Amino acid sequence: MLLTLIAAIDENRLLADARGIPWKLPRDTAHFREYTADKWLLLGRTTYEEMRGWFRTGHMPLVLSSRCGWDPEIGRVVSSVPQAIAMAEAAGQTELVCIGGGQVFAAALPYATKLLITRVHARIESQGRPVYFPHWDDSQWEDVIIWQQPADAEHALSFALHAMTRR
Numbered sequence: 001m002l003l004t005l006i007a008a009i010d011e012n013r014l015l016a017d018a019r020g021i022p023w024k025l026p027r028d029t030a031h032f033r034e035y036t037a038d039k040w041l042l043l044g045r046t047t048y049e050e051m052r053g054w055f056r057t058g059h060m061p062l063v064l065s066s067r068c069g070w071d072p073e074i075g076r077v078v079s080s081v082p083q084a085i086a087m088a089e090a091a092g093q094t095e096l097v098c099i100g101g102g103q104v105f106a107a108a109l110p111y112a113t114k115l116l117i118t119r120v121h122a123r124i125e126s127q128g129r130p131v132y133f134p135h136w137d138d139s140q141w142e143d144v145i146i147w148q149q150p151a152d153a154e155h156a157l158s159f160a161l162h163a164m165t166r167r
């Protein structure tokens, strides 16, 4: 069973701040849509609330929450990462894709087999309420750059997609 974490971060591992995700990078958005299509997804309740309306037929969101008696409109609520992995596995899935946010990436990182990280080549000044991707130990991960995108008319910042697999 694969647990893949997919995220876009800046050079300080910033994921978002009071503005939400502080960049617009169409190629990264397209990559995110493509990779997550028709998959079971693990996400936190905060990210779920932000993404209402985004989910497509074929997505199965498993929403991590400690709330009793709350159920998402789409998908299922879970109370732990191992519960989400077990549910996906019992349904015959071979991969669960964790799409954040910061708290859920931190809870899922110990179980992750792959990190798909878009590294934005900038240090964004946070405008309050910064949310970070958790620290990982480089020595435990084999890091391959899949592609690189220079800044251009559509992308104010350059960035690169890294696929990291656990050694």
Ligand SMILES: NC(=O)c1ccc[n+]([C@@H]2O[C@H](COP(=O)([O-])OP(=O)(O)OC[C@H]3O[C@@H](n4cnc5c(N)ncnc54)[C@H](OP(=O)(O)O)[C@@H]3O)[C@@H](O)[C@H]2O)c1
Pocket (backbone or CB within 6 Å): 006, 007, 008, 009, 014, 015, 016, 017, 020, 021, 043, 044, 045, 046, 047, 048, 050, 064, 065, 066, 067, 079, 080, 099, 100, 101, 102, 103, 104, 105, 107, 131
């Ligand atoms: N740049 C990126 O790639 C990226 C990706 C995704 C999200 N984001 C950004 O990240 C931000 C949200 O991140 P966040 O850290 O604030 O929130 P989050 O991780 O999306 O959700 C936090 C909520 O998840 C539940 N939760 C988290 N850990 C749990 C655990 N171990 N057990 C049970 N429930 C748990 C709790 O819900 P309850 O309160 O219901 O208990 C908690 O309030 C947003 O701004 C979003 O835009 C960025």
